[in-house]
Amino acid sequence: MQYEGVLSKMETEFAAQIQYYLTFENSFLNVNQALDKNIEISFLGYQCLNCSKKKKIFRQGFCYDCFYSSPAVGDWIMRPELSTAHLGIADRDLDYETRVQLQPHVVYLALSSEIKVGVTRKTQIPTRWIDQGACEAVSIVEVPNRYLAGITEVALKNHFVDKTNWRKMLQNEVLTLDLIAEKTNIFDKLPEEVKPYFNPDLDEHFVLKYPVLRYPKKVTGLNLDKTPNFTGRLIGIKGQYLIFEDGTVFNVRSFEGYVIGMNIL
Structure with missing residues (x-):
């Protein structure tokens, strides 16, 4: 089976085992069905996800010009504490930022290799x-805007890391830790203005299972700019990663x- 198109992040479905889908303009693939099969990937070119021009991708699927002009990749995306829409102050586009920033946000703890906030x-x-490839997750607070989530x-x-160790996540090197216990001890660590939003519901505990036949002992990232053609046997999918036998x-x-x-061979 052959597919061709512009890559965007895999769509997912929460189920007893996470389901993954690659979507292209005229077709889609349930990636779970490709497990234990050989997959050939070939790099054919670029197409900016914002302007659709065939320009080299700079970051996050955007060409250089779009990355520095689109409100969808403002600094507040990666650093929520920089959000200003609640003050009526624009970064790049106040209408867009108001829609995205002024809606309910959740601060959470997730366990992918160690506990991450x-x-x-x-x-x-x-x-x-x-x-993120989290095995477990719990919500801590639900707040009405992105700024409050950011300062939390x-x-x-x-007290916790804020980045996933992708190598350990993909090798399934996960520490045995109790997220519920961590949550019960977190209230005093919250900013004062956020404490009224604390979510005490200890039953809101997600456990996630991924379609992985076996985990690799070592991992090496595939870079399409350096290796434009690759073929390997798919043995797992976790986070936004395809894991191959080698x-x-x-x-x-x-x-x-x-x-x-x-x-799909």
Whole structure:
């Protein structure tokens, strides 16, 4: 089976085992069905996810010009504490920023290799946790805007990491830790203005299972700019990564905006 199109992050479905889908303009692939099969990936070109021009991708699926002009990649995306829409102050486009920033956000703890603190829009639960390859997750607070979520994350960075160790996540080197216990001890670490939003519901505990036949002992990232043609046997999918039998891993999200050909052999 052959597929061709512009890469965007895999769509996911929360189920007893996470389901993954690659979507192209005229077709889609349930990637779970390609497990234990050889997959050929070929790099064919670029297409910016914002302007659709065939320009080299700079970051996050955007060409250079779009990355520095689109409100969808403002600094407040990666650093929520920089959000200003609640003050009526624009970064790049106040209408866009108001729609995105002024909606319910959740601060959470997730376990992918060790305990990580993070922020996501409420509508992105549990998608955000799946994309990070988390095995477990619990919400801490639900706040009405991105700024409050951001200052909460900053406060909790003193106690938890804020980035996933992707190598350990893909090798399934996960520490045995109790997220519920961590949550019960977190209230005093919250900013004062956020404490009224604390979520005491200890039953809101997500456990996520991924379609992985076996985990590699070592992993090496596939870079399409350096290796434009690759063939390998797919043995797992976790986070936004395809895991191959030889230890090669392909981060789909890192290559958004790349035009590829994919052949399931």
